[in-house]
Amino acid sequence: MRSKYLAPAIALGVLTGLSPVLTAGPAAAAEPPAQAPAKAAALDWRECDIPPDPQNPTPAGVRCATVTVPLDYRNPHGKKIGIELARIPAADPAKRVGALFLNTGGPGGEAVNMTPTLEAMLPGSVKDRYDRIAVDPRGVGRSAPLACGLTSEQGQGTYPYANGGFDRGVALNRDFAAKCRAKYGDDVLHFSTRNTARDMDAVRAALGERKFHYLGFSYGTYLGAVYTQMFPQRAGRIVLDSAVNPKDAWRGEWRVWGPESQRQLERWTRWAAEHPETHRLGDTPAKVRASFWKLISGADRTPLRLEGGSMNGDELRNALFAHFDDVRYGTKLVENLHQVAAGRPYEEFPSGDLPEVRPWADHLASPVWSITCADASWPKNVATYRADARRDKARYPLYGDYASGTTPCSFWKDPVEPPTRVDNSVGALIVQNEWDAQTPLSQAKALRADMEGSRMVLVEGGEDHVVYGMGRSECADKATTDYLVTGKLPEADVVCAPNPPAPGTADRPTPAWQNPTLR
Secondary structure (H helix, E strand, O other): OOOOOOOOOOOOOOOOOOOOOOOOOOOOOOOOOOOOOOOHHHOOOEOOOOOOOOOOOOOOOOEEEEEEEEOOOOOOOOOEEEEEEEEEOOOOHHHOOEEEEEEOOOOOOOOHHHHHHHHHHOOHHHHHHEEEEEEOOOOEOOEOOOOOOOOOOHHHOOOOOOOOHHHHHHHHHHHHHHHHHHHHHHHHHHOOHHHHHHHHHHHHHHOOOOOEEEEEEOHHHHHHHHHHHHOHHHEEEEEEEOOOOHHHOOHHHHHOHHHHHHHHHHHHHHHHHHOHHHOOOOOOHHHHHHHHHHHHHHHHHOOEEEOOEEEOHHHHHHHHHHHOOOHHHHHHHHHHHHHHHOOOOHHHOOOOOOOOOOOOOHHHHHHHHHHHHHHOOOOOOHHHHHHHHHHHHHHOOOOHHHHHOOOHHHHOOOOOOOOOOOOEOOOOEEEEEEEOOOOOHHHHHHHHHHEOOOEEEEEEEEEOOOOOOOOOOHHHHHHHHHHHHHOOOOOOOEEEOOOOOOOOOOOOOOOOOOOOOOO
């Protein structure tokens, strides 16, 4: 079942040379690879103490270690942090290709504790050939975790425009930035994607691996693309699933959710009108649309009681905006919410059949926004955000105001480095659902154009976020597995069909790691 959160996310659910930092951009020279701080055999391998997963067993043979890296790569002899990794050895040493690094998205997604889920997603032919390497990015999980001391309300990061929401968001986001600055000072500026890429290369070197093979989801596609720009000579077999456009990092990535969510909502109204037997929302797009906005306006008058608290209309928009890409599931959610509005207790619904109020925890929100803010500068003039949020709320009423308002980055100190401009010929496989609302198809097409040596596997008609290993397209799974096994990219871009939905179902599994903000 899918869990719903009050805040949206990339999943909008996170790579190292020991040399000084170089300027980002296509004109900059690629960074030299990290010198190995230790041989693989010299790493202090130990039990991982991974929390039990009720659905997937802890992988046999998994062991953990820590690689020490500079906090600031411009000062390699200065302050150090530890990067935690888990390794599962290749099942068939005779077929071993190397180490496959895994990133679960975010920014802010853990990997070490997610090894049971990641293992369950990968086919045997991949596990035969690769050690699987799950790395907690800096600031996350077991790798120098960030926690600024936030309240749950401060952790949300994005807020509605009307009813005082914009000004409340300004105050909360300003305080968010101030708390992180007070606790960490300028150290927090070094928790960037470029430094995570350097960390990944340091781990590669510590393991004694010649090539960096990689499977990254959602935000992990940005991390992987940045790595290929910084260390093209080390890039091996690279899979980027559900892609971010590096040119939009990060305010542009947030703002695309305004028009994209509106497009997804309109598609949903058409589908629902064509399938009136599945609901009681109406038999024309106009009726379905009116039914949805009636739900929202009603919740503004009388908030709906749901698990974890209550939601008004603005909060429902925030909880629902990324879920109309799966038209069956979106229909189920809206139909069930109408029943709650009519008086049916939320306790009568199975888990996952309604949104849940899950406020942001400090240890989740702090790395999400610290990484985002360390990657790129955001406008500092509050009036810019006010005008954008007011305009986009009118143009894209489902989510435009949330997508264009302030965030903690509006009050953050400028990054240490400029954003990475990805423009290279590294071979990579980009995998994408057509109707992904969190990382839209337009973003994947832009990344495909920036990485001239890449190929795309597009699931035409594919819904939801994340493709590989999710049971959403046998064709896409096969193309991805074939690439990981053989190292050969398709000769041209591939178009796949989605698997048909199981009869009588209206829910699909969501990656267990998926961060509650995008992603």
